[in-house]
Amino acid sequence: MSILKGKPDDDIKIGVYVCHCGHNIASTVDVEEVARRAKELGEVSVARDYVYMCSSKGQNLIRQDIMQLGINRVVVAACSPRLYEQTFQNVLRESGLNPYLLQVANIREQCAWLHEPGPLATEKANRLVKGAIKRVIHHSPIEEQSVPVFPATLVIGGGIAGIQAALEIANSQQIVYLVEREPSIGGHMAQFDKTFPTLDCSACILTPKMNEVARNPYIRLMTYSEVVEVSGYVGNFNVKVRRKARYIDEDKCVGCGICVEKCPWSTESEFDADLGVRKAVYTPFPQAIPNIPVIDKERCVYFLKGKCRACEKFCEAKAINFQQEDLFIELHVGAIIVATGYDVFDPTPISQYGYGRLPNVFTSLEFERLCSPSGPTGGQLKLADGREPKSLAVIHCVGSRDQNYNAYCSRVCCMHSLKYSHLFKEKTGGEVYQIYIDMRCTGKGYEEFYERVQGEHVRFIRGKLATITADSPDSETGEKLSLSCEDTLLGGLVNIPVDMAVLCVALEPRHDAEQVAQILRLGRSRDGFFMERHPKLDPVATMSEGIFIVGCCQGPKDIPDTVAQASAAAARALAMIVRGKMETGAITAAIDETLCSACKVCNALCPYGAIFFDEVSNVSRVNRILCKGCNVCGAACPSGAISTRNFSESQILAEIEGVLV
Amino acid sequence: MSFEPKIVAFLCNWCSYAGADLAGVSRYKCAPNVMSIRLMCSGGLEPSFVLKAFKEGADGVLVCGCNLGDCHYTDGNYKTLMRMTLLKKLTEQLGIEEPRVRLQWVCASCAEDFTNAVNRITEDVRALGPYKKEKVEVESGKNT
Ligand SMILES: Cc1cc2nc3c(=O)[nH]c(=O)nc-3n(C[C@H](O)[C@H](O)[C@H](O)COP(=O)(O)OP(=O)(O)OC[C@H]3O[C@@H](n4cnc5c(N)ncnc54)[C@H](O)[C@@H]3O)c2cc1C
Ligand code: FES
Numbered sequence: 001m002s003i004l005k006g007k008p009d010d011d012i013k014i015g016v017y018v019c020h021c022g023h024n025i026a027s028t029v030d031v032e033e034v035a036r037r038a039k040e041l042g043e044v045s046v047a048r049d050y051v052y053m054c055s056s057k058g059q060n061l062i063r064q065d066i067m068q069l070g071i072n073r074v075v076v077a078a079c080s081p082r083l084y085e086q087t088f089q090n091v092l093r094e095s096g097l098n099p100y101l102l103q104v105a106n107i108r109e110q111c112a113w114l115h116e117p118g119p120l121a122t123e124k125a126n127r128l129v130k131g132a133i134k135r136v137i138h139h140s141p142i143e144e145q146s147v148p149v150f151p152a153t154l155v156i157g158g159g160i161a162g163i164q165a166a167l168e169i170a171n172s173q174q175i176v177y178l179v180e181r182e183p184s185i186g187g188h189m190a191q192f193d194k195t196f197p198t199l200d201c202s203a204c205i206l207t208p209k210m211n212e213v214a215r216n217p218y219i220r221l222m223t224y225s226e227v228v229e230v231s232g233y234v235g236n237f238n239v240k241v242r243r244k245a246r247y248i249d250e251d252k253c254v255g256c257g258i259c260v261e262k263c264p265w266s267t268e269s270e271f272d273a274d275l276g277v278r279k280a281v282y283t284p285f286p287q288a289i290p291n292i293p294v295i296d297k298e299r300c301v302y303f304l305k306g307k308c309r310a311c312e313k314f315c316e317a318k319a320i321n322f323q324q325e326d327l328f329i330e331l332h333v334g335a336i337i338v339a340t341g342y343d344v345f346d347p348t349p350i351s352q353y354g355y356g357r358l359p360n361v362f363t364s365l366e367f368e369r370l371c372s373p374s375g376p377t378g379g380q381l382k383l384a385d386g387r388e389p390k391s392l393a394v395i396h397c398v399g400s401r402d403q404n405y406n407a408y409c410s411r412v413c414c415m416h417s418l419k420y421s422h423l424f425k426e427k428t429g430g431e432v433y434q435i436y437i438d439m440r441c442t443g444k445g446y447e448e449f450y451e452r453v454q455g456e457h458v459r460f461i462r463g464k465l466a467t468i469t470a471d472s473p474d475s476e477t478g479e480k481l482s483l484s485c486e487d488t489l490l491g492g493l494v495n496i497p498v499d500m501a502v503l504c505v506a507l508e509p510r511h512d513a514e515q516v517a518q519i520l521r522l523g524r525s526r527d528g529f530f531m532e533r534h535p536k537l538d539p540v541a542t543m544s545e546g547i548f549i550v551g552c553c554q555g556p557k558d559i560p561d562t563v564a565q566a567s568a569a570a571a572r573a574l575a576m577i578v579r580g581k582m583e584t585g586a587i588t589a590a591i592d593e594t595l596c597s598a599c600k601v602c603n604a605l606c607p608y609g610a611i612f613f614d615e616v617s618n619v620s621r622v623n624r625i626l627c628k629g630c631n632v633c634g635a636a637c638p639s640g641a642i643s644t645r646n647f648s649e650s651q652i653l654a655e656i657e658g659v660l661v
Numbered sequence: 662m663s664f665e666p667k668i669v670a671f672l673c674n675w676c677s678y679a680g681a682d683l684a685g686v687s688r689y690k691c692a693p694n695v696m697s698i699r700l701m702c703s704g705g706l707e708p709s710f711v712l713k714a715f716k717e718g719a720d721g722v723l724v725c726g727c728n729l730g731d732c733h734y735t736d737g738n739y740k741t742l743m744r745m746t747l748l749k750k751l752t753e754q755l756g757i758e759e760p761r762v763r764l765q766w767v768c769a770s771c772a773e774d775f776t777n778a779v780n781r782i783t784e785d786v787r788a789l790g791p792y793k794k795e796k797v798e799v800e801s802g803k804n805t
Pocket of ligand 2: 673674675676701703704734738
């Protein structure tokens with residue numbers, strides 16, 4: 001540890017390399033002067049300027065000086081370290097020098113490009129270079145490290161995202177544990193009737209994939225299960241899974257369904273968005289994988305009152321087991337893919353839309369179930385009084401693009417709204433009104449689908465819905481709902497009488513997203529979805545190394561994007577497994593045990609849980625693999641015992657002195 | 662010669678340093694008085710860094726981090742916020758006028774927030790005149 005804080009060794013030989021970057025730097029800053037001034041400093045052995053330091057000739061200048069002059073600290077004054085630091089680190093590495101004996105002074109982005117040409121810009125460049133020179137004296141070699149990767153992957157959530165990721169990995173003959181909270185995999189996609197823009201039947205494209213999951217010998221499927229604890233780090237996670245008691249022996253059950261048939265107790269079906277009923281022992285839908293029912297302890301009369309056991313009497317396989325208990329299973333995996341999806345927005349709080357009060361106002365997810373042949377009405381659209389609706393209003397952006405609820409766009413609602421127009425026309429031939437703010441049909445084939453639906457005599461009204469009320473002004477047609485809405489194209493308020501209204505509700509982060517984020521140490525963006533490592537360049541990784549996010553848990557998206565992201569994450573996990581090891585960051589905190597006063601302040605501050613207290617030695621210690629080098633601990637340590645490699649106090653203090661004095 | 666303030670800026674690597682780089686890439690112009698020092702996270706700013714800057718002759722210190730909620734280490738900048746509140750109390754007690762120490766969130770695409778912050782602190786400090794550390798050292802000596 002003392003190498004980090006201790007005084008630098010004696011024979012330090014610094015080489016300074018000032019880049020012209022063509023005219024980019026040289027036209028604003030007097031680069032020759034910068035090199036000259038650097039050379040005047042005692043510690044500097046050689047200072048050169050060159051037209052393109054990043055070119056192979058420029059790199060060779062550095063390489064030669066290291067080899068021939070014995071330069072052992074390098075300062076490059078050029079563009080931002082965010083661009084070429086790694087290139088120059090490689091030059092050091094190839095020349096036999098530890099790459100961390102380099103410091104970059106940013107005289108392009110944060111000097112030449114920011115200021116007018118002249119002595120003040122040159123003066124600033126001089127100061128930045130001097131800061132780098134003073135700093136690099138305090139640099140010491142950092143050992144880079146790698147960890148072995150255990151060849152198994154955990155996928156959390158068995159919607160289309162989790163299914164896709166699991167299959168990609170399993171098809172490469174690598175072990176996957178797929179943990180799904182519900183009794184069956186499938187997620188939201190299993191609830192849909194048709195999928196935009198091609199209108200393929202959702203079950204027809206999803207069921208084969210679900211069956212593949214069941215058949216693939218590399219996939220260990222755990223449904224009705226939840227991840228309760230994750231410890232360890234990239235390459236070596238230890239995961240604790242709770243397998244909830246099904247009260248049905250999975251090994252004995254043959255999936256005949258007699259228990260479901262004989263069960264006398266019914267309750268609302270979650271799968272049917274509470275519009276239909278299911279039994280107390282149930283499989284959520286006919287194509288469920290696995291095809292093994294669960295007994296809902298909250299509804300089963302035997303559990304509630306101690307009498308019944310009808311299912312047990314009829315089960316020939318003797319699979320019913322009321323004594324079953326939750327099981328806790330420990331898994332060892334190298335990578336984790338999170339695919340927990342989304343919840344739909346509950347529109348009850350927008351009371352002017354009447355949801356929950358007016359019987360013929362539905363949410364989009366409910367409408368999906370009403371359209372589905374396996375749904376509560378067998379795919380027939382019906383009003384509360386049993387009549388077929390003659391007109392429908394589809395309301396966009398309910399709970400999305402709304403400062404009161406979610407500011408973001410849910411991305412799929414415009415498209416499924418169009419899908420509903422088409423389905424309604426197909427099923428009833430009735431009138432459809434689309435009440436939209438903006439049409440956003442940006443995917444492949446989406447605009448074409450929009451045009452197709454426009455050709456189907458659908459009425460598009462641009463504006464925001466104000467209210468839905470029950471008192472129809474046009475009672476002769478028997479219509480029950482009256483929509484009051486601003487038409488921003490015609491200018492003015494319009495009243496639309498319809499039989500049925502569908503609220504296209506926002507896609508929201510799961511209600512338990514915070515809990516999952518805590519278990520996995522994931523960040524969340526302002527909208528509440530899990531946060532990716534980089535919004536553009538790394539949308540599947542997270543700041544927790546080895547943990548990836550895919551599908552709607554990262555943000556609202558359609559099925560094609562979900563599948564693409566899932567395959568991308570699978571590729572990342574496979575890459576780790578194939579290489580068998582992972583390099584972890586070199587910039588990590590170190591604790592000087594002789595200074596640690598055992599106050600444990602740092603333990604709680606670390607956002608990655610990388611600091612733990614060693615009771616035996618009575619000091620805090622850093623797990624270098626978990627640490628990301630933010631130095632939050634270092635800044636808080638009252639004893640000054642913590643220092644972050646390459647960003648240590650002595651290095652920064654020296655840099656401060658350099659830029660000022 | 663007119664007074665040219667010397668100001669040190671501490672920028673977190675992920676948002677603020679990227680935002681400052683973007684200012685350069687976009688060729689926005691700002692006062693050449695601020696020297697940036699890169700930290701991994703604004704939450705890693707040790708109070709000694711700020712004091713050291715004044716000790717070595719800085720006339721002002723600018724601290725920049727990601728927008729609240731966007732810190733790449735989840736919540737490092739909330740720690741910065743708390744720490745800076747305390748630190749500003751200390752610096753004021755040491756006789757360092759309030760405008761000389763400034764905290765500004767700069768996101769990776771907020772290039773103008775950076776140049777504006779640079780220009781503002783430069784103007785404010787220029788108006789205050791050079792920071793006289795001798796005076797403060799005597800006063801703080803009395804205090805301790
Ligand atoms: C009404 C509606 C209609 C749509 N129609 C279309 C369409 O036609 N075409 C199209 O491309 N897209 C459509 N979409 C979008 C589509 O639903 C999503 O793109 C897709 O379902 C995302 O899949 P997912 O796997 O990320 O999430 P989900 O489908 O939500 O799956 C997540 C899975 O994870 C499980 N899970 C959650 N938390 C946990 C946990 N803690 N532990 C274990 N398991 C957990 C869940 O039970 C679920 O099975 C529609 C969306 C809505 C709301
Ligand atoms: S990384 Fe920018 S403030 Fe933490």
